[in-house]
Amino acid sequence: MTELLVIAAQPNPPGRDVTRPGSTTNELLNQEWIEIAAQATRSVIGDELFHETFTAGCLRTGVDALLRFPVGQLIARQRVRVCTGHGAPHWLGNTWYLYLNRDWFVWNNACGDRATLAYRGTILDSARYGPHPPEGVLHRVAGTDRLEPASNTVNRVFV
Secondary structure, three states: OOOEEEEEEEOOOOOOOOOOOOOOOHHHHOOOEEEEEEOOOEEOOOEEEEEEEEOOOOOEEEEEEEEEOOOOEEOOOOEEEEEOOOOOOEEEOOEEEEEOOOOOOOOOOOOOEEEEEEEOOEEEEEEEEOOOOOOOOOEEEEOOOOOOOOOOOOEEEEO
């Protein structure tokens, strides 16, 4: 069992998606997030979060590194919520909030997307959701995804 799992996402926050930089609010950008949970105590220094990239026609073009954890150790059952907009890292309860500091939405709604956690090229966990996720709906991980099996991977589908 992997020690770090992608467990939830809100890739399509409520409200109008406006993709031009500077044309949406930071509040709305921070309602787009991915949540990760520690299953056991571990250092997250050097762990990275990636997502898929696509053409306008939804052809996969590669992956984009979104975040490298700068510092930290998580204890079992602690979480990390990675929000798209701007903010200062902070703890709220057992959740560590980190920010991508972007001025535009990151997670792809038209094509679906995949959140992947890795450490030095080894995939720790991966989870995906399909195209056109419902607006403002929290997606939790359930089931398995066998589209891109890889060693050392626990693949999950957001439902």
